[in-house]
Every structure is written in structure tokens, then in C-alpha cells.
Amino acid sequence: MKQMLKLLLSIVIVVITFIASATLAGILAEYAGWWKKPVIGGVAAACVVLSGYLSAPNYKLYCAAAWLVIGAVVAGVMSEVFMYGEDANTQVPLYITYASGFATLAICWAWERKQFAPGQ
DSSP, X not given: OHXXXXXXXXXXXXXXXXXXXXXXXXXXXXXXXXXXXXXXXXXXXXXXXXXXXXXXXXOHHHHHHHHHHHHHHHHHHHHHHSOOGGGTTOOHHHHHXXXXXXXXXXXXXXXXXXXXXXXX
């Protein structure tokens, strides 16, 4: 039961992190005059994977990978629903979002590998 509560808390943390990071990244991109969608997607993907890894009670890398897959599906749907004028006829923001998620998962993998390396 305790593990289930920790997992539920992890899910809440990831969802809140997604909302906060996407909102703040959008504000930053708007203020700086940058292309919003790749900034929002890249930052949100990195934050979701990292928060999923850090908040998972067990099997942290598997949880981060699961959040990457969930995030990839959500990003694909949201890229179709929330279309900005500057996004017409391009999938670049979606590819940047995916690349950011995969890069963050690779960082988590390297971190975990270093943490549990033999001889330490």
C-alpha cells in the first residue's frame, strides 16, 4: 500500500511538473521572441522524464522510460491540437520534443549506471 501511495505521489509530481514547466517555458519563449512550440516541448519533455526518474519509488529508469513513452504520445496529440501559425507544414517542434526526452532519458541512464557501478 505504501508503494502505491508513493507511485501516486510520483504521478502527481510529474503532472504538476509538466504543467509548470510548459507554462514557464511558453512565457520565456514569448518574452524572448523564440519559436514557442519547440521550446515548450523540449523543456516539458526533459522535465517530465527527469521528474519521473527522480520521484519514482522503484525502478526509476523504467518509470522514466514509461513517462517518455506517455509524453511522446501526448506530444503527438498536442502537436495536432495546438497548432500555431509558425508551425505550419513542419514536424520540427515534435522532433525536438522527442530528442529532448530521449536525451534526458540517456542522462538518467548514465547517472544510474554511474551510481551503481561496480567497485564503488
